[in-house]
């Protein structure tokens with residue numbers, strides 16, 4: 001009898017989706033130049049994130065090149081692009097306008113994919129025709145950003161990007177602006193008491209399991225865990241509705257989970273959205289700014305197993321629609337926070 005274990009390569013998630021394989025087989029060279037995944041998504045009937053993960057794998061295999069394209073904020077043209085995230089700079093320069101501009105990851109940085117010669121060659125005439133058309137359109141002041149495009153922030157926060165290219169970091173002096181990002185902060189209520197009652201080892205075991213629950217809730221809704229700070233978690237989301245969904249999922253899972261020694265955990269969660277800057281700290285992506293500070297303060301003001309968020313989140317159409325759909329009962333308060341000017345409208349939600 002053969003006692004050897006059967007070992008097969010773990011290709012789960014690595015296989016290209018059939019729809020994409022078909023499309024790649026049929027595609028004309030011009031279609032393999034500056035692929036806009038938002039436009040390709042409806043054609044191949046695959047979600048953008050699935051396509052992005054597939055193209056990132058093709059990039060890692062050397063079959064495609066990823067380009068972070070700077071659009072000039074004056075004329076919209078693409079005066080420059082980089083192949084690696086770590087080469088991005090906070091400022092760009094447009095020779096056509098002879099003006100500098102500030103880069104914003106979710107506004108003027110477009111991510112496109114072009115076939116590498118090892119996969120399929122894109123004739124140089126296609127590239128030069130694109131450049132000429134762009135120059136002409138800029139001259140006639142009609143060059144526009146695509147109505148839909150994959151933004152730098154969407155690429156940066158993709159799980160596969162972090163897995164394959166997570167070691168590409170901005171230089172220490174560099175920061176990139178982000179126009180809109182949502183932050184979720186969480187913390188365990190009474191963890192200091194838990195540590196003193198149960199001791200470090202048991203408490204840590206519980207805290208580690210609690211991280212698993214939170215991390216999976218964040219991932220299930222397309223968010224990224226930015227970092228943990230003690231027992232606290234900081235996560236980022238492209239859309240506030242996804243942060244709300246992750247918070248509600250985590251809330252429900254903690255309400256239904258009891259630890260023998262500690263009972264149920266109460267998790268205090270806070271959400272806020274707005275602009276921020278992306279930097280690299282300890283070789284990973286981190287965010288700074290007022291939005292981050294207020295999100296952390298809002299979280300710290302929660303005193304029970306609940307989710308608290310700001311007016312900005314409530315007013316977001318997606319988040320608002322989701323709250324209505326779930327007939328959410330919100331408790332409204334005006335609060336002042338240390339280091340934040342003026343009073344802030346906050347809403348406390350206890351998912352049921």
Ligand SMILES: [Zn+2]
Nearest residue numbers: 072075094097
């Ligand atoms: Zn320009």
